Amino acid sequence: MANSSFLSDLMARVAQAGWRRHARGDASDTFDLFQRLLGDEGEASGLVTAMQALDQFETHSPSEKAQLFHKIAGECSVDDAALADAIAAYRPGDAEAARRIHYTAEPQSLELIRRLNRVPGATARLVNMRADLLGALRDAPSLKGLDADFEHLFASWFNRGFLEIRRIDWHTPADILEKIITYEAVHEINGWDDLRQRVADPDRRLFAFFHPAMPSDPLIFVEVALTRVIPAAIDAIIRSDRDRIDPTDATTAVFYSISNCQKGLRGISFGNFLIKQVVAELQSELPNLKTFVTLSPVPGLRKWAEARPDLLTPGDLAAIDAADGPSFDDARRIAARYLLHARRPQGTAMDPVAHFHLGNGAALHRIHAAADLSANGRAGSWGVMVNYLYDGPSIEANHQAYATAHKITASAEVRKLAD
């Protein structure tokens, strides 16, 4: 049974670390494999073709990969004659004819990605393929269409209903924990002892979303500190000699770090669901928790301010120019102006972190100076950090106000600061 033993050989080889060394060929060979995959092959041999294509792709250099992406974008397109027919048959209001256009106009690249995904374990590899594509995209905007195909499929495959939330703790397998260390993007984890505190201390929690096709790869995770007060600085949370508290004594859950793990999933939004589900989990575990709040960076503050925008007063500008940077009070005032008033052309908050939490329905609650004294923190925002408050009864209204009218909900304290 050559064919089926081929399949079982295949499985065996996949299991072995070494087998990919057999993959070879240049970008144009790989493109041939892609085209064969789109042709009319038997499913078993199609599976083998897909596996070879993935293996070979992964041996390519960035420039070979870019070359390949261009070939896909250019050649895996539509049947123009069929599309012309479908267009000709369409009249506005004819839903069925419009649907026919939709399916006729589907670029072959979508089917290519779906067929590659048939290989066991392919999903994670396709996510990496898109990360490569995003790299190539920086120099070649013409790849945007192909990237949209990846994003569209991933949005469907990584649908909220397919994800599972898991608590990460000291019983979690080491390979997953190692990825947490690697992916932490906000407040670096300095090795296993630091990690142990963040996942295993009684007053710490870490939750992540996973997709069943990538069971060892977290998609996004959030780190939570359980406290008795709303914190004003990150050091109090992450330093190793802090006092631990009994989690049943905590009144406040602080989301102090949210990290997306997969570059290749850019544009697929998980954070909003994650925060809300973690709130629900924590409320169920610890009914004493009353306040849900972030301790967040303000990554765009300093860059914005140093461009001397019109929103700043002469006093603000003088503060910025001071030898040691702005004083604590100055920094907080400038931050308040930035967060409340600096906007993108479409009217949303300029700061990406602010945009994320405000869009989720949080309110801008407090602004702290000297809150993040790391090199990063000073460079981004003179050390300023912010609490966004997730206040149940008003989340929906906050979200609506921001989504429809770009209205930012902020505490009186912050509003006063900005004046």
Added chain:
Amino acid sequence: MANSSFLSDLMARVAQAGWRRHARGDASDTFDLFQRLLGDEGEASGLVTAMQALDQFETHSPSEKAQLFHKIAGECSVDDAALADAIAAYRPGDAEAARRIHYTAEPQSLELIRRLNRVPGATARLVNMRADLLGALRDAPSLKGLDADFEHLFASWFNRGFLEIRRIDWHTPADILEKIITYEAVHEINGWDDLRQRVADPDRRLFAFFHPAMPSDPLIFVEVALTRVIPAAIDAIIRSDRDRIDPTDATTAVFYSISNCQKGLRGISFGNFLIKQVVAELQSELPNLKTFVTLSPVPGLRKWAEARPDLLTPGDLAAIDAADGPSFDDARRIAARYLLHARRPQGTAMDPVAHFHLGNGAALHRIHAAADLSANGRAGSWGVMVNYLYDGPSIEANHQAYATAHKITASAEVRKLAD
């Protein structure tokens, strides 16, 4: 935190059997929920809307559901103005403009289904929703477009790479085993004792595909008998007083029943992958197995023959008209003619089971009379059954010959029978 406690309430209520009794409203209320879901809501409240919509949908009568499907098909369509613009910008050969048409022409029904799927456990419910749609479709061909949307999304979500194969045996949870009893479509399972034989006897195997979002719902399963000869009748396989053999003594694996479990997944093909993966699993477990063969029904034989098609000789027709039906020899000869020569307009085999196995690369190996003496077997094919042979070295060539030229590979014995 009203909103997040709402979420946790929600989870709690979902866990409880009873909560759906609160769902109420008629089809037009449900459609309002669908439209709210497509609008610009916060994600948490969108989740609640989706859950209410699903709950309410499930309380409707078939005619209410049909009414609702018509509303979706008619009103969840495209933005005609935007589509006109995209069409205007398109010239043949412009892949990007074609892609823009594709995304602009996407019917809103696709996004509706994706948003409904965000609810935990929704995937199985959407599969059932499509089963309802298929029911409504019989009387209303205009729903075909909406059905194509479901089929398109399901083909993407139930991609081979997302499925897992599991062996079903006597350690399998009872709720899954109960579904096997229910879904067996070919040779009825008469209760738990009969099931026990089919999954727990040493010379029997049952494998199924599952999707991680539906962990207790098999999608398709195949039943295998391990034997020392190619069987000529089904009774030898399923009767309870047969001799069991030591599986390491078996040389032949017989696929004697393949059942699709989910009506709502019609058109999504799993069987080809399942058979090939089961061959690989069995080869790895039992290296003595040399022959992989089916024992399959011929469901269309009698209906076809009784329509007196031109392919039949006067002798065949006389045999059909005989008081007791055709003799064994006559039945086998007529079956051979049917399987080799009766074709659909597009040239493929008329018999659906033949079409499935030939399309997978199997060969038509043997034809047996008096092989299925059940009422079903007599009514469908005068008791005739067939062995299709999955012969490794020739599978790919068989598949290609059938896929491209509708050429049916058959043993000399069968070809001689048909002459």
Added chain:
Amino acid sequence: MANSSFLSDLMARVAQAGWRRHARGDASDTFDLFQRLLGDEGEASGLVTAMQALDQFETHSPSEKAQLFHKIAGECSVDDAALADAIAAYRPGDAEAARRIHYTAEPQSLELIRRLNRVPGATARLVNMRADLLGALRDAPSLKGLDADFEHLFASWFNRGFLEIRRIDWHTPADILEKIITYEAVHEINGWDDLRQRVADPDRRLFAFFHPAMPSDPLIFVEVALTRVIPAAIDAIIRSDRDRIDPTDATTAVFYSISNCQKGLRGISFGNFLIKQVVAELQSELPNLKTFVTLSPVPGLRKWAEARPDLLTPGDLAAIDAADGPSFDDARRIAARYLLHARRPQGTAMDPVAHFHLGNGAALHRIHAAADLSANGRAGSWGVMVNYLYDGPSIEANHQAYATAHKITASAEVRKLAD
């Protein structure tokens, strides 16, 4: 590596159903294996000897097994000379010398059982071996000592701390559910549909204790009905057309059946721990539950009464002699006298079910006539059943009163009945 490949062969063979057919030899060959096992062998070959010994034992007839038990009891004894020395060195009050006697006097049979247990999966087989021994014991009281050895070891191995409680429901593997059907000793389970009600109806629970070395073999299980009243008859609980209630509406948990599963664990008590742990589980899941009560048979009532004991009045005796048996009132009164006053020589309750629950601290709460109209129920107790009440605040005092003074706690109603 003959030896270690021997080990791996061994494992392989164990995995195969068929391999035990190789075991052969009569009881005296098996005894030779037992003696080799007690000798000074290498551990790997000792493991093989143990495996052969178990395999061979299981091929023996009951009379061969009995013969073997006698040989063990007679010949696997102590070193009399060493014991004499240890005794000679002992003076009352010398704890160390007493300990030396203890270890010197240990019968070799204990070590034999421990060595047999080294074989993977042996624990369940040793439990069955003791069941065989209990059978042989009926005709041969001289085996009591050997049985005490088994009981002593099992009490240590099946220590409460090693057991795990599991809820049995419709997600439980079929092989375990099948054992529940088999082992139910009180109210027969009529097949899988009946079982499904008892484990999967929303107002039913079934909990069992397991030992990690016997993961598919329940040791004991209890069936619970969640109700709104204390039930007066078993039929209302087990009949298939009863009304189901929402478990959150239940106020009362009824333990209506407790079954020990392993004959070979006779004398090892699990029921007391199980009931109390199930109460704790149910309280945690369903805080509305306020009353924990049994619905129990009175197996010894009729046999006792028909022996015309002095405790019965002439009226009682006349009632017993009535053509249709005693009236409802008569039966309840006689049952009350039996349960409150009939005692074993050592002063404990004569009825074994009463003794079990009273010893656990329950109170005798209510007595119902016409409560179990099955053949068993009529034959044992004219259909009488009893509620024992597990009332938290008084459990400890009830237990102490019964344990130290054989005082039976009963409700005023029952006490009045008995007068």
Added chain:
Amino acid sequence: MANSSFLSDLMARVAQAGWRRHARGDASDTFDLFQRLLGDEGEASGLVTAMQALDQFETHSPSEKAQLFHKIAGECSVDDAALADAIAAYRPGDAEAARRIHYTAEPQSLELIRRLNRVPGATARLVNMRADLLGALRDAPSLKGLDADFEHLFASWFNRGFLEIRRIDWHTPADILEKIITYEAVHEINGWDDLRQRVADPDRRLFAFFHPAMPSDPLIFVEVALTRVIPAAIDAIIRSDRDRIDPTDATTAVFYSISNCQKGLRGISFGNFLIKQVVAELQSELPNLKTFVTLSPVPGLRKWAEARPDLLTPGDLAAIDAADGPSFDDARRIAARYLLHARRPQGTAMDPVAHFHLGNGAALHRIHAAADLSANGRAGSWGVMVNYLYDGPSIEANHQAYATAHKITASAEVRKLAD
């Protein structure tokens, strides 16, 4: 239901890290709890007593614990009158009377340990209690009897048949991996990166035994290197910049480190079973492996040699006295003499590692100088290490020869060295 809610409270409190702070009392209070536990309590309240006793014990200082052990040893003894009666009834050859002596002479300390073990999670705590006892024992030989009780029970509870083998790799939970780092007793693991090599490199394996009542606590583990040659030095195995090989290319499995993890299990032997089971696992995974060998330290060599025993020649003694220690050749020769000829009074090998492997049936295969240049290695054996060979066909004979006649099987090379 005060009592059962007490039980559930208890469970809840156990789950919480903090609850043990409530334990208090001095050693004599704890002894009172022990005595209450041995008295006639209800089982539920007995469970509470046991839990309090364990909690309180763990708050004690070493000297309080020692005091408590003395009280147990002295006061939890036997019923002298009953023992005298049992002795009086005994005549040599009366197996039943001897058995009665055995059970009558059982020290109460055994029952105390069994009752403490009823508490969920108690087994690990009792193992730690014995570790404390072993500490106290160093200064108080009179505790030996009590220690024998622990050892006796643990030998029964940690019976081979109850253990499970697990491969430890990079998917293993971090809390278990952390224990591997802590417990490695032979070649220190320098943090997580070093650990990662030892468990996750393709040519490395680590296997451990676990007991189901201590699922996160390894009992013993062995580290294996897969190589193409028998190694002559430890550095080639543990250094981080070594070449990794494909495991299917390996011919040799090297057991380079075996560590017992639980001080409290001293005297309970697991290593022999573990090595043999790991050989079986490896043979099944990698059929190319032909040679199973250790790379072992010689911990007693230098201490023995520096005591100038008669077995050494004047040349040996001169070599020992050399300024830089013995030359490579001298060290190997002296080691050969030590390993082959240095014996304990009872005739067994003086070196504990040699005794372990020879007792398991291994042969003394090769002796390497400059094989362990760590401080430990130089201090113990001038850097000498040894290969013991597990050669299948001769294991059983080797074991017998050593067990019965203290005969050490060695290669011709080693024997020649020693002459």
